[in-house]
Amino acid sequence: MKRLFEWLHARTGYRGGVHVMLDEPLPPGTGWFFTLGSVLLALLSIQLLTGAFLTLYYAATPDHAYDSVRFITSLRAGNIVRGLHHYGASFTVIALVAHMLRVIAFGSYKPPREVTWLSGLALLALILAFALTGYLLPWDQRAYWATVVTINISKLTPLAGEMVAGILRGGATIGALTLTRWYSAHVIFLPAALVLLIIGHLYLMRRHGISGPVRVRTGTPAPFYPSQAARDTTMVLLVVAVLVGYAWHGAPPLEGPADPTDAAYIPRPEWYFLGLFQLLKYFPGKWEVVGAMVVPGIAATFLAMLPWIDRGPERAPLKRRAITGAVAIGLASVIALTTLGWRDRPAAAASTDTWSLREIGGRTYAQKLNCVRCHSETGSADPLEGGPSTRGPEWIAGHVSDPEMIAPGMREPPVTIHEREAAAVAAYARRASRDRYPGYSKQIETIAPVWARYCVGCHKIEGDGGTDGPDLTHEGTKHDAATLRRWIEDPEQVDPDADMPSFGDRLTAEQLDAISAYLAARK
Amino acid sequence: MSHTIEPSSGGRRRTLVLFVNTIVAVIGGGLSAVLGAFALGPKANSSQARWSRAGTTSDLKPDEPVPRVLSVSRVDGWYRGRARETVFLVWDGEHTIRAMSATCTHLGCQVQWIAKEKKFKCPCHGGVYAADGSVLAGPPPRPLQSIEARIDPGDSSVLVRL
Numbered sequence: 001m002k003r004l005f006e007w008l009h010a011r012t013g014y015r016g017g018v019h020v021m022l023d024e025p026l027p028p029g030t031g032w033f034f035t036l037g038s039v040l041l042a043l044l045s046i047q048l049l050t051g052a053f054l055t056l057y058y059a060a061t062p063d064h065a066y067d068s069v070r071f072i073t074s075l076r077a078g079n080i081v082r083g084l085h086h087y088g089a090s091f092t093v094i095a096l097v098a099h100m101l102r103v104i105a106f107g108s109y110k111p112p113r114e115v116t117w118l119s120g121l122a123l124l125a126l127i128l129a130f131a132l133t134g135y136l137l138p139w140d141q142r143a144y145w146a147t148v149v150t151i152n153i154s155k156l157t158p159l160a161g162e163m164v165a166g167i168l169r170g171g172a173t174i175g176a177l178t179l180t181r182w183y184s185a186h187v188i189f190l191p192a193a194l195v196l197l198i199i200g201h202l203y204l205m206r207r208h209g210i211s212g213p214v215r216v217r218t219g220t221p222a223p224f225y226p227s228q229a230a231r232d233t234t235m236v237l238l239v240v241a242v243l244v245g246y247a248w249h250g251a252p253p254l255e256g257p258a259d260p261t262d263a264a265y266i267p268r269p270e271w272y273f274l275g276l277f278q279l280l281k282y283f284p285g286k287w288e289v290v291g292a293m294v295v296p297g298i299a300a301t302f303l304a305m306l307p308w309i310d311r312g313p314e315r316a317p318l319k320r321r322a323i324t325g326a327v328a329i330g331l332a333s334v335i336a337l338t339t340l341g342w343r344d345r346p347a348a349a350a351s352t353d354t355w356s357l358r359e360i361g362g363r364t365y366a367q368k369l370n371c372v373r374c375h376s377e378t379g380s381a382d383p384l385e386g387g388p389s390t391r392g393p394e395w396i397a398g399h400v401s402d403p404e405m406i407a408p409g410m411r412e413p414p415v416t417i418h419e420r421e422a423a424a425v426a427a428y429a430r431r432a433s434r435d436r437y438p439g440y441s442k443q444i445e446t447i448a449p450v451w452a453r454y455c456v457g458c459h460k461i462e463g464d465g466g467t468d469g470p471d472l473t474h475e476g477t478k479h480d481a482a483t484l485r486r487w488i489e490d491p492e493q494v495d496p497d498a499d500m501p502s503f504g505d506r507l508t509a510e511q512l513d514a515i516s517a518y519l520a521a522r523k
Numbered sequence: 524m525s526h527t528i529e530p531s532s533g534g535r536r537r538t539l540v541l542f543v544n545t546i547v548a549v550i551g552g553g554l555s556a557v558l559g560a561f562a563l564g565p566k567a568n569s570s571q572a573r574w575s576r577a578g579t580t581s582d583l584k585p586d587e588p589v590p591r592v593l594s595v596s597r598v599d600g601w602y603r604g605r606a607r608e609t610v611f612l613v614w615d616g617e618h619t620i621r622a623m624s625a626t627c628t629h630l631g632c633q634v635q636w637i638a639k640e641k642k643f644k645c646p647c648h649g650g651v652y653a654a655d656g657s658v659l660a661g662p663p664p665r666p667l668q669s670i671e672a673r674i675d676p677g678d679s680s681v682l683v684r685l
Contacts, residue, residue, distance in 0.1 A: 042550075056562060067603075068601035076560050076565075076566065077557050077558075077561040080557055081561045084557075230542050230543050233547060237549075
C-alpha cells in the first residue's frame with residue numbers, strides 16, 4: 001500500500017496538493033468561531049451531491065414534475081435524499097448567515113479582505129437564488145403560488161419591471177417554460193457560478209490567510225490539519241447529525257399538484273423569505289416597491305459598503321459600537337419580521353383536512369357516472385382513489401364529459417353532464433388522488449351534490465364557489481332553517497325582489513330539508 | 524483550550540488525525556451509501572400486473588386462438604403510459620381459457636395464427652409454434668409466454684392479467 005502511494009506521488013506529486021490543502025498556517029488563537037466556513041462548505045457539498053442524484057428521477061415538465069417528485073419519495077432512500085436536500089437548503093442559509101455575522105463581528109472584511117467579503121455577499125445572493133428556483137421544482141400548490149408571488153414582486157423593479165418578470169417567466173404565463181428555465185438555472189447555471197465563486201472565495205481566503213482572533217496573539221502559526229480540522233469536522237458532524245435528524249422522515253409532504261385556477265390558495269414562501277413577505281404587508285399599494293426593492297436594496301448596499309463604512313483598523317466588536325449596533329438592529333428586524341410572518345398564518349390552511357362540499361359532491365357524481373367501470377383494479381384505467389393524478393381541472397372535466405377523449409373504444413355511451421358536475425368530479429378526482437375519502441354523514445352526502453351542482457355557481461363556503469350571491473360560510477348566524485328552506489324553495493315568496501331562482505321544483509323535500517338544516521348550522 | 528499545538532506533538536496529533544479522518548469517513552461513507560441506494564432505482568417488482576378485460580366468450584370460437592389487442596397501462600417510474608399488447612385467447616368452449624402473448628420469444632416480432640395449418644408463425648425469422656404455444660420449428664428458444672387468464676362467471680367476460 002505504502003509503495004502504491006509512493007508510486008502515485010512520484011507520478012503525480014499529489015502530496016504537494018494535499019500539503020497546500022491541509023497545511024495552511026493559521027494564526028494562533030484560531031478557534032471554534034472559524035469553523036463556520038467549513039460547515040457551510042460541507043452543507044453546500046451535500047446540496048450539490050443530493051441535488052445531482054435527485055436529477056436522476058426528476059422531470060421538469062408541468063405534466064410530470066409532481067409525479068416524478070412523488071416517485072422519488074417512493075424510492076429506496078428517496079425520502080431521506082429529498083429530505084437532506086430540502087432541509088439542507090435551510091441549514092445552508094442559517095450557516096451562511098452565521099458565517100457572515102462572525103465575519104462582521106470580527107471585522108474580518110477589513111483590508112486586505114474587501115474582495116473576499118464581496119465575493120461572500122455574491123455567494124449569499126446566489127444561494128438565495130438557489131432557494132428561490134428550487135422551490136418551484138416540485139410543482140405543487142406551494143411551489144406554484146410562491147413563484148407567482150415572486151414573479152409579481154419582480155414586476156416592481158424600477159423601469160424594467162415587465163422585462164424582468166418576462167425573463168423570469170420564460171413564456172406568457174407561468175408554466176412549462178418557467179419550469180424548464182428555473183430548472184436549468186437551478187441545476188446548471190447557478191451551480192456553475194457557485195463552484196467558481198467558492199473557488200474564488202477560498203483562493204482569496206488562502207491568499208490573505210484567515211483573519212484570526214480580533215486581538216493578534218503571539219505564538220507560532222499552526223497548520224490547519226489536524227488541530228483546526230478537528231474543530232471543523234466536529235462542528236460539521238454536529239450540524240450533519242441534526243440535519244439527518246430532520247431529513248430522516250423526508251421533506252414535508254407535497255401539497256396538491258399546482259392548480260393555477262385555485263383562487264382560494266394562500267401562498268406562503270419558505271421561512272427564510274418570510275421576513276421579506278411580512279415586510280411587503282406594511283407597504284400597500286404604490287408603496288409596495290419600498291418593501292420589495294428599496295428596503296432590501298438599502299440593506300444590501302449597506303452590507304456591500306461595510307469595508308468602506310467601517311474603515312478604522314479596530315476589529316473588536318465592542319469598540320465598533322456603531323457598526324455592531326446597526327447590524328444588531330438589522331438582525332433583530334429580520335428576526336422580528338420573520339417571526340411575525342411565521343405567526344401570521346392564514347386560517348384557511350387549517351381546513352385542508354376536511355373535504356370541500358364540491359369534492360364530496362363530485363364523489364357522488366363519479367359514482368353516478370360509473371367511473372369505476374374503467375377506474376378500478378380490474379379496469380383499463382387506474383383507480384381514482386390513491387393513485388397520483390396531475391391532470392388539470394380542464395382536462396378532467398373534458399374527460400368526464402367524454403371519456404373516449406383518451407381511451408378510444410373503452411367507454412360507456414356518452415352521457416350529457418353539466419359543466420358544474422364535471423367540475424365537481426374533477427375536484428373529487430384531484431382530491432382522491434391525494435387522500436382517502438374519510439367518510440361523511442348522510443346529511444353532508446345528501447347536500448354535497450346539490451351544492452356542487454347548483455349553489456356553488458353563485459355562493460361560496462370557505463372560499464370555494466361563485467361570487468354572484470352572498471358568502472354562506474356563516475349563514476346560520478343570519479337565518480334559521482325554516483326561513484332558509486322557504487327561501488331556497490321560492491325566494492320571491494320571501495322577498496319579491498330576489499335575484500335567486502327558485503329550487504322548489506328541482507330539489508326533493510329531503511334535499512331541501514338537508515341543505516337548509518346544514519346552512520342554518522353554519523355559525 | 525490550548526491553541527499552540529506543535530504540528531508533530533506525537534500522540535495528541537495521532538489522535539486528532541484519527542478523529543478527523545474517522546469523521547470524514549463516517550460522513551462520506553454514510554452519504555455514499557444513501558446516494559448509492561437511491562441511484563439503484565426502484566425495487567424490481569414495482570410494476571404490478573393487473574387484470575384487464577379482453578371481451579367476452581361470445582366473441583371467441585372453441586379451441587381457436589383469437590388475437591385481442593389490449594391497451595394496458597404501464598407504470599414506468601413516474602411515467603404512466605399505455606401500451607398496446609396483442610394476446611391470443613384460447614377457449615375450450617366451456618369454463619377454461621388460456622392466454623398467450625403474441626410476442627415471438629426469439630427477437631420479439633408479433634406472431635400470426637395461420638388457421639389452415641393450425642400453427643403460429645413468426646414473420647421475421649421463421650419461428651413456428653403449435654396451437655398450445657410450444658415451439659415446432661425455427662429459432663425461438665422458448666414456447667410463447669402464457670398469460671394468466673380467467674372467465675368472469677358473472678358476465679362471461681374474459682380477464683387477462685397483464
